[in-house]
Amino acid sequence: MKALILVGGFGTRLRPLTLSVPKPLVDFANKPMILHQIEALKAAGTTEVVLAINYQPELMLGFLREFEAQLGVKIICSQETEPMGTAGPLALAREILDDGSGDPFFVLNSDVISEYPLKDMLEFHKAHNAEATIMVTKVEEPSKYGVVVYNEQTGNVDRFVEKPQIFVGNKINAGIYICQPAILDRIELRPTSIEKEVFPKVAADGKLFCMELPGFWMDVGQPKDYITGLQLYLESLRKRFPERLANGAHVTGNVLIDSTAEIGEGCLIGPDVSIGPGCHIEPGVRLSRCTILRGVRVKKHACITGSIIGWHSTVGQWARVENMTVLGEDVHMSDEVYSNGGVVLPHKEIKASILSPQIIM
Template sequence: MMQAVILAAGEGSRLRPLTRSKPKALIPVANRPIIDYVIDALLENGIREIVVVVGYRKEEVIQHLNSLDAPLQVVIQERQLGTGDALRAAEPEIRGDLLVLPGDNYINAASIARIKGVRNAMLVAEHPNPSNFGVVVIRSGIVREVVEKPEDAPTFTVSTGVYSFTPEIFSYLQTNEIPDAVSAMIADGRQVRAIPADEWQDAVYPWDLLKLNTRMLRGIQPGIAGTIDASVVRRGVVQIGKGTTVGPNTVIYGPVNIGSNCNIGPNTVIMPDTSIGDRVVIEPFTYVADSLIMSDVTVGSHSRIVSAVLGQGCILADHITTTPSASLIEVGGRVQKEEFGAVLGEGVRAAPFTTFKNCIVGNNVSILKGRTLAGRIEDGTRVM
């Protein structure tokens, strides 16, 4: 019986400010934590022995896992030293061949089906920004080399972090990182196969969540559990949770997923590729498109929210605008050009007539006077 180990112990520091109070595996995408998609893909493949390694904010992760109807066993990584160390924490539970998967990347069931029967293999994918990942050099379907986050990537093929191993992997875990163990296996003459993923997506930086949200919304089922005024116009796939009310003359173009106990409208427009969490209030005459809005957010009237990630508990006054534009952003010592409207951490408060333009706002920032903001604003800042 094949076992699976999901590594969900890390913070996801490059996703800050969103991971300051929530591990990356629990970030909601299309209103479900990322780790849920990984567990679903394993269950669809008949893999029922699943070990989850938790660490950063482990109480929250354990609480969420306990709420799922899935056969999960939890192991704790005491200090977040790396993927190899996390896998080592699971060793006492492993009895045979195993799959290893990150708990904070999307992977589909077809990809797992491709790799689960192959001993000692790595799931690989093409990526336009390979330098953010382990870059894989392959010859004749066999992995020759894994280069971690190189400045100049030799190929566009990257490791997805999904592996199929025999128990001998544990004897190669000499450092705290799994790619080092794979390199040691290769150096020892062991063959590690490269298996192309069917579908895989990672959110490395906060704005990547918008692409992931768009992808995951393609899989939602239509369903209306809330109360919708007769004049509401719906097109495409729309899912609305229990206790949510949608006011008169609101227009919703799917795919859109709205959680439970929300209050939307009247006279609002919700455009495609938008997910809205639970207990969200969107006031009249507001337009939302291509955005990920987490739970307990309020967006004031006459606002225009486009290409934005709004963290939990943000309170935005009326006439708020997020404007997608491209600018150079430095992340982890690298400068890259990215186009999005805004990423707001938890508990951001913004005064009327605030405009965010390609802006990353830290947690608990207060904007006390309407103005145009761009670039980065650190946690806890008061903008006068």
Template sequence: MKALFLVGGLGTRLRPLTDRMPKPMVPVMGKPLLERNMEALKLHGIREIVLSTCYRPEVIEQYFGNGSDFGLKIRYVCEESPLGTGGAIKNCEQYFDDTFLVFNADILSNINYSEMLRYHKRKKADVTIAVTQVENPSAYGVIEYDEDGYAYLFKEKPAPHEVVSHFINAGVYVFEPSVLWKIASGRPVSVEREVFPKLLEQGRKIAVYKGCNYWLDIGTPEKYIQAHRDGFEGRLHLPEINFHERAVYSASDPHISGTAVLRGPVCLGRNVRIEAGAAVGPNVVIGDNGQIGKKCKVANSILWNNVVLEDGAELSECIVTDGSTVEGASKLKHSIYTPDMIKSAKHLAV
């Protein structure tokens, strides 16, 4: 079994977090979102992955390489220009000659992929689409389906008075390779607006899979913060992190001064230093090589890799991205900071 991740999006709504990296590489509890999703696939025995890239592909390739360090075999197909969801899938056709999974790489979910594949086979479907139920579906693609679990109508971003179904496309699919023949090549194509409706017109079967209890589209800074809140509160299940068992999780042995105070839940990356008199937590992530100076106070914040807080800095409800240095005695609240913003003394409220 192979899987295809569509990782070429610009991540416009998530800026400035995506100014320097593609959206699938933003860290979730210290690991890239894409790595989190790959870990979930490995639990179901999937080891071969194709990545369809476009925006900042070098960031993804430098991190994952050929996949061997992650117990995977990874291939890359880079779009010269954005091809849409359908065009990107078509562009990777050469690698798929059997049933395969497709993912929009900006989501987190608790889908049981083995169960979804079994469901797909039972339904003898050409495509199976995972769906999730939302209160307000007007910002998403809505799917209407019959009593046998087969889709019969797709509606993109319906107006409130048009809403019939509250089940939306969750961005996870099972495809039969024969569907690839139905997708036009060499131009942008949307699976939601073109491919799926065309399959229905041709009498092909599109099954709807509802086994998704947790789902989040990390498309905005607010949703990104929500993902971490869910992680701290146990709604988002991560293989190696359980804050009910340990209030402080660390990827390696951190250097923590004896007079520093950690109030869980706290998630620490590799090679973290927390100096004397610092108070960290609750609900704090500190990425690899993070340095928290003397008497710093950090709460309800997400610090990426190589972040330095100089002595006396205070952060509350902040996101600080890779390579940032926060000056000593700074008091920051409800802000996003990147190195460029710090240089120009600008920040964004969150």
């Protein structure tokens, strides 16, 4: 099988991290976001993955070469010269996706983190003889989204309702699809939305089905949702692979610590924390609801909560970092500094407190 991942453009919502690497290469739970998806696709039988991208394809491919060999999956880029929406990339990659076999292919949005039940989805798709199958997920406030209205007995999609003001359902598109090659005949080589222009036509012909996503789902394309997604992901690990989580007197709740990270005495870490490779957490540090990326040093008695600390940064002694602070790569905070929602661009030194949320250029 083949798959296409919609990588897209500049990742502006996740800056300043995406000023250093393309968004799909930003680490989530100690591995690049896109690697979570490629591993799941491999497990479902995918042998070739197409990355639909219009930003830094050479960097992306160069980084993924080692994983290509490791996973035994062919990874190629389909580069857009202009933003092509969510359907245009399928037309652009048509010759790759439609190899004459008639086999279906997966389409994924690169921001989505879930348990990826792709094998179950493929069985569902084949059993319903669908032209396309979409994964849907339940939300608490459907008025914020485009709602999928469908027959819950058969899975047959009736229509889509954008941000309904009266209740029509609470299931939304989860950004995970399986399509037959025939769908490519519906897509022109131009910027096109698969959700608004293609799927409604497939639904009108009675050939669009949906399957409810079991487990968690989160679009992690912005810092607040990234931290929420981490919490959901770690809770999922607790249920499925508890041996991957850290334990000990210094750990509370769900925590992921790379084996090369060093943790000092008297720390309290968790809940909902990931600590990347080569990190050095000095004695007396308090971490909760945060991500510490590769090569970070957190000095004695610092406190970090609800934040993301970028690669090779330093947080000083007795510093306090909170309220969705995001430090870019190679940012160095002095001792006893406070950050309340600061967004700090790469390669900066912070000597004064950031008392209210702001961008530090």
